[in-house]
Structure formats: C-alpha cells, structure tokens
Amino acid sequence: MRSHLLNDTTAERYRRSVTEGIERVAAKLATTDRPFTGVTVDALAPRIERIDLDKPLYDTTAVLDELEDVYLRDAVYFHHPRYLAHLNCPVVIPAVLGEAVLSAVNSSLDTWDQSAGGTLIERKLIDWTTERIGLGPAADGVFTSGGTQSNLQALLLAREEAKPGRAGWETSASHAKLRIFASEVSHFSVKKSAKLLGLSQDSVVSIPVGHDKRMQTVVLARELERCKRDGLVPMAVVATAGTTDFGSIDPLPEIADLCEQFGAWMHVDAAYGCGLLTSLKNRHRIDGIERADSVTVDYHKSFFQPVSSSAVLVRDAATLRHATYHAEYLNPRRMVQERIPNQVDKSLQTTRRFDALKLWMTLRVMGADGIGRLFDDVCDLAEAGWKLIAADPRYDVVVEPSLSTLVFRYIPAAVTDPSVIDRANLYARKALFASGDAVVAGTKVGGRHFLKFTLLNPETTTDDISAVLDLIAGHAEQYLGESLDRAS
C-alpha cells in the first residue's frame, strides 16, 4: 500500500495516475455536447449507493471507469456555453495547473513552517488585490474559502470595532444594540453572519432597492438617523458590488459618505463585482470601493478560478487582530516579535489550502488584463442579451445589467393570470434542466417567479442566448397548452 504514497519513490505512479485522470477529463470536456445529461436523483442515487466502500477495486483505471458512471457522465459542466445558471465560471488552465501543484505539494498556509514561499506568495496577491482596490498603505487581508466566510470575518471585525471608542460610541455597546444595514437583495450570508456573531434577530436592517436594484441611499440615511435616535449602534453597512440576483452595484460613494458621517464600518461585498478590478473598460463602475473598511472578493466567481478561491481585504491591517489567537504548538506570541509570518494569525481557518497559487499562475501566465478581457466579454454579452430580451415580445426583462446577469420571465400575450405565468416559468426551468439542453437559474422579483441567466462564459454567444430563449418559450408554451387542455 505504500506505493500509493506520493514521495520520492513513487514519482512514476503519480505521473501515470494523474495523467490518466487528466486524459479522462480532457476527453470528457471535448465530447460534452450539453451542460447536463438531465439525470434525476432517483436514477443516480442507486448507482452510488450500490458501491461498497469497504470493497476497493485496487486499480486506478477501474476506479476511473466507475467514476465515469457515478460522476463524470452526469456532472453539470460549467464550461459548456449553455450553462447560464449560477455564479460559476469556466476555469482558466493556468489556475487548474496551480490546483494540481498545490494539492500535490499540499502546503498549509496557517504557518510559515508549513508553507514558506506559499505564505509570501499569498501575501503578495493580497497586496496586489488591495492595490487594485485602492485600500491604501495599511491594508491587508487573507484568502478564505469563499464569500460567505469573507463576509463573516469582515463582520466579525466590524463588530469588534463597533465597541468602545469608535466614532463617538464611548460605552461598550452590547451585541443586542448593534445594527447592520444591507440592501434587501444583499447576500443571505450577511444574515447568517449576524446570527453566528450573536447579534439580535433584528440586527440586519433591510434597505429597499430602487427599480435598478441598487440600495436606496435616501432610505439608508433615514435608517441610520433612526438607529442613532433609538440609541442603537450602526455597526456596519454592507454595500453589495454585484448582487447575486441582478449584478446591481450599490452606490458606493454615497454609502461611503454615510458610513463616515455615522461612524459605521463600510463593508463592500464584491464577491461577484470584483471581476471589474481587472476590467479594461468598466472599472469605474465600482468607484468608491477604495473607501471601504473591508472588501469581499470571490476569485472563483469572476476571475475564472476553480472553487475555492476568495479573500477578505481590510483597510487597516491592525483590525485583523480580532481574529488572532495564539497556540503554543502552532503560532506562539513570540513569533510575532520574531517577525515570522503566520497567516493563521489573520484567518478564521487553521489548516488552509494554498488557493492563492491558482491566482498566481493565472496572473503570471495570462496577466490581469487577460482576466479583465474575459470579464469584459461577458459583460458585453449581457448587454447584447439584454437588448435581445427587451426586444422580444415573449419576455419581460427586469433591469439593464451592470455586470453579467439577466433576470427575465416569459409572459404569454394570451395569459393574464399571474400565478399561471409563474407556473409556466417554473415549469420551463425544470423542463429545460431535465432536457440538459441548457441550465438557467430562477429567482423571485416582487413575489413573482423569474428566470435568470448568469453569464460568465466568454464562449457563450448571442446565438446561444436566442436559442435558449426559444427553448424556454417552447417548454412554457407546452405547459400552457397542457394546462389549458386540462382546464377544458
């Protein structure tokens, strides 16, 4: 069994084994003609269930054959141009190469003595990101598992900073008094974080958005006033730069002004909109982000990186101390004096992947402009798609895209009952998924069911969009035909 350990004597097995796996995936990618096979849970579950994990096959080739059956054949493929559903991107090859290297070397980024160069590479990428944002000379940050964790950590720092002293709050405010302001279409991880941070149930104040799905800062100002009047503490405002549902970007400069005025921590959730940091023509859309106290970026959404790759960045490195604990066996306090860089001092995680290497490889091979061009392409595609849908009498589209998302619904001319229209759209999404021809997402707007394209594949064309719109209309019409038959 020792022949399975990766070491100096097994290099040949490693090479053969990994190459064989890569060949399978490469063949799969080359021959996948749909984003999904449409397999059902009921069809797939027994295939996985009948495998006895206590009866190994002892043979890599046989296991890869089996993997075809339980995973590869029916996986949802994000690289396919008709995968238009969630915030998943096709990945760039330098990043996948980075992934292969980082898992083989298996550095852990918690301490210098488990990573060495990995720590310095991560730190350089953090600096690169804070410079792109414009957070200033005292900025810092750390890679995380995703936007959810980044938001949690940012709000932890905000909670600690909201305690005595900050912006006129002399007394220690109990957690019950802390308030977070976020738009009604902010990510649900804001509420989850508030819960994890022990804040009260009504700690997250939901600020309405306008028809453009951006936070109404007039209401934010009013709510901040009210918060102060009620003797509560405005702990943080979460501005979303690229909402998950619409890609809308909250008015960052106005929000920054209000945060300054009310002494609230400004967190910018740019999990999605961070792609604009490399954009060659749309960077200005996130102007104001440089005034944030903390920023969430998800490289695994708009930097074409494999899951997971994310970071939380802060204006003031000193605020990261709120996540610092020292363990004698790992990162004793004296190491700080010795200037040994232990990233665990800044992180909620302990053992941690060297995800930064993927971004490093990407920047070294393609350059930031290379990523920016890809992201600009999908933003252009969304603009073209918006024009297509807006001109299509079969559809209603919600808002002109700020990034690469389109939210729309099928509205048959002959049907006026809104619940029937809801059901037709729900049915169309399901039927499309079952067909495997394309994958789209869905959401609710104003209580009604809508469909959603999240465009992150530069290989998707307007022809793909047109074709998918026709497919959706076909399924919806079929549903309406059948439900009319049933009614008569």
Ligand SMILES: *Cc1c(COP(=O)(O)O)cnc(C)c1O
């Ligand atoms: C996706 C997303 C998150 C959560 O990020 P994960 O990487 O999925 O944990 C947070 N905020 C926004 C705006 C997002 O789109």
